[in-house]
Amino acid sequence: MENENLIVETTTVAERMDTLIEDILQLLEEKKYMAARQMLLENNAVDIAEVLEEIMDEMDVDRAVIMFRTLPKDISTEVFSYMNSEDQVDIISAITDSEISYIMEELAFDDMIDVLEELPANLVDKILNHTSKEERNLINTFLKYPENCAGSLMTIDYVELSRDMTVAEAMAHIKEVGIDSETVYTCYVKDRGRKLLGVVSLRALVVAPDDAYVEEYMHEDIQVVNVYEDQEEVSNLFKRYGYLAIPVVDNEYRLVGIITVDDIMDVVEEETTEDIERMAGVIDFDDSDTEYLDISVWRHVKSRLPWLFFLMCSYVVTGGIISGFEEALSKMVCLVSYMPMLMGTGGNSGSQSATLIIRGMSLDEIDPSDWPKVLWKELRISCVIGVLLSVLNFGRICLMDGEGAMVAFAVSASMFVIVIAAKSIGGLLPMAAKRLGIDPALMASPMISSLTDMVSVVTYFTMATTILGI
């Protein structure tokens, strides 16, 4: 076959990485370090970083450090920037001061800040001692930005042009400084007071005549973000407008840095994880290292216990309601066996609605002011679903359980009411939370279930005792 080496790779990244990691670990086991190095170097720095992390986890830190040191210097810096901060600290602690200095100098500014943020204070001091006073001041400013704001995401490695440059001059300037910049695709123009005047894209420069002026191709009416803007809002801007980069300004509209799209991809992932975890009643882990297996048992307990405890307490009310019906129940214990079904279906119905509304609000598709439309929709949906489930239930109980038509009717009628109530609560509660400034993600399944459980129990026992006359 002529094209054998051109057959398109169809393995997924995960599969490819599994094989690579297995092979490398095998080579290290056999102490074939140079062969392992050779195999590593055929891969992207992102992948090399993952392999090193695996070596740390599966074997030991020493062997990972040995492999790290065998890498060419420029590659090792890039690999370092992709490792998670815990492993970065391990590497830093094991290598020499001059190796540390080299890495810090070569790292992109934003990556260096990320590393410094996670290092223990004594290591940070050691590193800062090697830098100039000016750079130290800049680093200290960056280190002071709160973790989830625009300032913590930005870089200062952008290309600056002046408005009275010609296109040819601008291109020459980019050629000169471009190699050290985070992006050359968007360039920035400032006035003498460091205020942002506008941006010009490399694309515009490339298609412009050489003797035109930068000014003519500069956009002045541009979206900027404040350095203290929340990262979620910043990522919304990228998603909405498809930017490759966005300028960051301080309160005086002075350009202090830029944020590029590749750093935003990570933010999107982080924010989604936070949302999903909150929706399951897990409190956010408090730093950026949130890989399940790396988190200690105590931190897991700390992030899970509060909601479990709070929700458990809410069941005291539900329990109390049931106690009120104890006498009726003792006359007809068979009613108890339908309780889990009614509570479960209520909880599931409510969660479905709540999830759709929470997601819709986080994508800006639904606004709390839409609540009458949402309620009207949920009412119609739940009527249809309620009728269908009730009828099926009625049939099943009559046929299979032989409890008699009245019990079947009491259960089915409760089912109908519970589905409607649960879907209304599930639809409205997240919107109410947002209106009150509470994160709607907290109104997902666990919260909704415990509320609908209460409603289900009240509905069921009230209707059953009434219908059955007990």
Added chain:
Amino acid sequence: MENENLIVETTTVAERMDTLIEDILQLLEEKKYMAARQMLLENNAVDIAEVLEEIMDEMDVDRAVIMFRTLPKDISTEVFSYMNSEDQVDIISAITDSEISYIMEELAFDDMIDVLEELPANLVDKILNHTSKEERNLINTFLKYPENCAGSLMTIDYVELSRDMTVAEAMAHIKEVGIDSETVYTCYVKDRGRKLLGVVSLRALVVAPDDAYVEEYMHEDIQVVNVYEDQEEVSNLFKRYGYLAIPVVDNEYRLVGIITVDDIMDVVEEETTEDIERMAGVIDFDDSDTEYLDISVWRHVKSRLPWLFFLMCSYVVTGGIISGFEEALSKMVCLVSYMPMLMGTGGNSGSQSATLIIRGMSLDEIDPSDWPKVLWKELRISCVIGVLLSVLNFGRICLMDGEGAMVAFAVSASMFVIVIAAKSIGGLLPMAAKRLGIDPALMASPMISSLTDMVSVVTYFTMATTILGI
């Protein structure tokens, strides 16, 4: 104040849009069309598209079409590309053939394909009649790609260079064709057989000397995706490696298109929504228009009923288990009032674990082969949580409910066992699902809750009857 007009905007996009929409609707109400047009034109095309959609929803399609037609032609095309497909069909149905042709010609190729995919067949035929035979063939090929594959995301508007061009020639070529390309920041080199040889970034060209050859700056060892690759895998590549664009090849490694990062942002959002919905037992809505309020009641029912029904049936088992304990229960009806708390806490405990594992797997942080580590971690976490919740419970029941120490002990001991069982099930089930090729997202809250409810009931009644000797 000198800098008054430079104060940094701190309103969020959502707030700004609310005000804009309100103002425009007000102007239209007063029939001030030109003022509305003026106000609209001060905004980004993305925002104009949203305003038009709001006009359709809140007022009528006619007025939206009037506003659409007042826009300058180039802007109206861009606005059109950002509208959702339902609204695009409304616009297309209301404007003239020549207006349609203009829009179709001006749209980027990938946007045109997206539009054609959603239009009714007769409109598609009408549009295709206006195009050349060659273009018609190309369009038909693109229309045949399945909805969620790389082929449906790609565009053919990329810049092609040849390997023996000099950098200066390449830059001149980009200057010529760049304006119509989706991106100029990555350029592609093919051989005579249209096979992909490599890519070269504009950044590399810009910093390269003019008389160097493209070949020298070309990367040959590049990541490509097959045209039928699933979009989720494509978006994983973008997230992992921070690409701005990725080439798409067919089975013969011929370059057929490229995918750019801005289109991937939408995919990430779509895939996340799908995951979150599945985790709440909502079946994916079957096309790309999934705004909650735009989906009909019947489609909502269709996507929610199956899981509700399936889970409801699973409670037949739980009900059966309870029936088996009816005699014991009738001796001690007070036991019933603790059932919701035990089932609820079991469900919540299980959901927390399941959610963390599902998310971890979808971020490739956890692999099904890690199951012993996950189980060991969950066992330790659940022991700590189980002990704490049990002790608190024991105290509360003794103090508040006055049920006596044996009942309190039976409930608390059950709580301990249930938390451990629920967290183990929640941790392991998603991994088992993945191993079996089932989407782990389906093993989230609803599924886990109904399973843990069964376990809770069995555990509680078995332990209570044993401990209390009833």
